Amino acid sequence: MNKGKIFKLAKGFRGRAKNCIRIARERVEKALQYSYRDRRTKKRDMRSLWIQRINAGTRIHGVNYGNFMHGLMKENIQLNRKVLSELSMHEPHSFKSLVDISRSAFPGNKNVVPAPQKKGLQILV
Amino acid sequence: MSVLSLAASSSSSLLSFSSTCSSSPKPPFSSSAKPALKTPFVGFSVAPPQKLWFPSTTDLSFNNEGNTRRSFEIFSSKTEDFVRVPLDQRWMYEDYEVDGPDIWNNTWYPKAADHVNTDKPWFIVDATDKILGRMASTIAIYIRGKILATYTPSVDMGAFVIVVNAEKVAVSGKKRNQKLYRRHSGRPGGMTVETFDQLQQRIPERIIEHAVRGMLPKGRLGRALFNHLKVYKGPDHPLEAQMPVELPIRDKRIQIQK
Numbered sequence: 001m002n003k004g005k006i007f008k009l010a011k012g013f014r015g016r017a018k019n020c021i022r023i024a025r026e027r028v029e030k031a032l033q034y035s036y037r038d039r040r041t042k043k044r045d046m047r048s049l050w051i052q053r054i055n056a057g058t059r060i061h062g063v064n065y066g067n068f069m070h071g072l073m074k075e076n077i078q079l080n081r082k083v084l085s086e087l088s089m090h091e092p093h094s095f096k097s098l099v100d101i102s103r104s105a106f107p108g109n110k111n112v113v114p115a116p117q118k119k120g121l122q123i124l125v
Numbered sequence: 126m127s128v129l130s131l132a133a134s135s136s137s138s139l140l141s142f143s144s145t146c147s148s149s150p151k152p153p154f155s156s157s158a159k160p161a162l163k164t165p166f167v168g169f170s171v172a173p174p175q176k177l178w179f180p181s182t183t184d185l186s187f188n189n190e191g192n193t194r195r196s197f198e199i200f201s202s203k204t205e206d207f208v209r210v211p212l213d214q215r216w217m218y219e220d221y222e223v224d225g226p227d228i229w230n231n232t233w234y235p236k237a238a239d240h241v242n243t244d245k246p247w248f249i250v251d252a253t254d255k256i257l258g259r260m261a262s263t264i265a266i267y268i269r270g271k272i273l274a275t276y277t278p279s280v281d282m283g284a285f286v287i288v289v290n291a292e293k294v295a296v297s298g299k300k301r302n303q304k305l306y307r308r309h310s311g312r313p314g315g316m317t318v319e320t321f322d323q324l325q326q327r328i329p330e331r332i333i334e335h336a337v338r339g340m341l342p343k344g345r346l347g348r349a350l351f352n353h354l355k356v357y358k359g360p361d362h363p364l365e366a367q368m369p370v371e372l373p374i375r376d377k378r379i380q381i382q383k
Contacts, residue, residue: 052278056271
């Protein structure tokens with residue numbers, strides 16, 4: 001019956017949620033809601049993880065993620081972030097060549113206005 | 126690999142069976158005259174008919190010479206050998222996929238061997254005249270592992286960090302006398318407040334530990350990461366055997382401006 005299906009889905013739950021139908025029913029409903037939501041957020045989380053890994057990989061070579069991607073876009077290299085993160089982990093030399101391509105296409109923000117320094121009370125003296 | 130071993134066992138079993146066919150309980154096949162049962166392999170002594178039609182054992186028997194249409198061969202670059210695959214599984218294989226799991230289309234997740242504590246690097250920071258928060262931020266980044274290309278948020282992949290001269294850490298502005306450290310024992314009226322200066326006289330390591338703990342994730346993993354921070358009061362530390370390396374700090378404003 002429905003109870004059998006509920007208990008089958010409630011395997012591994014904590015405490016009475018795996019044994020007692022009233023509690024298990026609530027927790028299973030919640031679990032299914034979470035899995036619905038998380039099938040959508042999983043795509044976002046994976047992309048965020050790839051971006052963090054690419055960021056770390058490029059900072060080893062002195063370039064940050066933003067400038068790196070800008071350089072790749074300029075050169076019309078359409079590698080996606082998943083592949084770039086795998087390259088940065090497993091193929092470090094190929095990744096370094098990509099960083100060099102990006103750096104030659106976009107050398108970075110060289111003409112940044114420096115942040116205003118705090119002069120303190122010495123300007124009045 | 127499994128197909129190859131199956132092939133070896135099946136061909137040997139066929140060979141052995143054909144040599145002892147006279148002792149089989151089935152109606153005996155004579156090796157010379159035409160056999161009583163109609164089999165496709167005329168003139169050869171064969172196994173009982175039902176064994177013939179398993180695709181994996183048929184092709185690899187000594188009756189079939191070369192490639193037949195029952196299976197096809199893929200060259201595996203890893204083992205430098207030909208691997209036989211039955212035709213009905215042909216759709217599963219491309220040439221390059223015979224040798225192992227796909228690492229390019231799945232996001233890598235570390236195995237246990239990728240984050241053994243004994244292989245992690247050790248770093249050392251001298252806290253003399255360094256701004257507290259800026260130094261703690263760099264330490265937390267290294268402990269969490271965010272500088273590694275193999276960073277994984279759910280796994281402890283970071284390094285160990287040793288801090289020495291903890292009592293000489295500096296803060297800017299009037300924080301030395303005005304920054305408050307609070308703790309509560311849980312009972313009513315149990316709040317204790319002390320200033321940065323007082324805590325530095327009492328237990329200087331706690332200042333840096335408090336700062337770094339606030340910058341690490343909170344939770345089971347965060348508490349485990351916090352144990353990778355070792356803070357010491359004077360210039361010496363008992364961890365010379367780990368051969369710690371100087372922590373590369375890129376923050377330009379970390380040294381206090383006197």
